[in-house]
Amino acid sequence: GYTMWMAGGGVKGGFTYGSTNDMGDKAETGIITTHDLHATVLHLLGINHERLTYRYAGRNFRLTDVHGVVAKDIIA
Secondary structure, eight states, X not given: OOOOOOOSTTBOSSOOOOEEOXXXXXXXXXXXXXXXXXXXXXXXXXXXXXXXXXXXXXXXXXXXXXXXXOOGGGBO
C-alpha cells in the first residue's frame, strides 16, 4: 500500500480513506489502484478520463487503462 495526502480541489477534507494491515505494508480496505487515482485526479481537473487518449505504436491508449474508475468516496 501507499499513502497520499490530498487537499483542496474538490477533495473531502478531514477524513481518512482506507486502511492497511498492522505492519502498514499492505492495503486492506479502500484500495485505490494507480489507474483509479489518475481517473480521480483527472475528474477533479474537469477532464474526462475515458476520452483522454495518447497514441503509441499506431494505437490509442488511455492513461487510466480500461480499469480506472473515479473514487467518488473522496470527492467533496
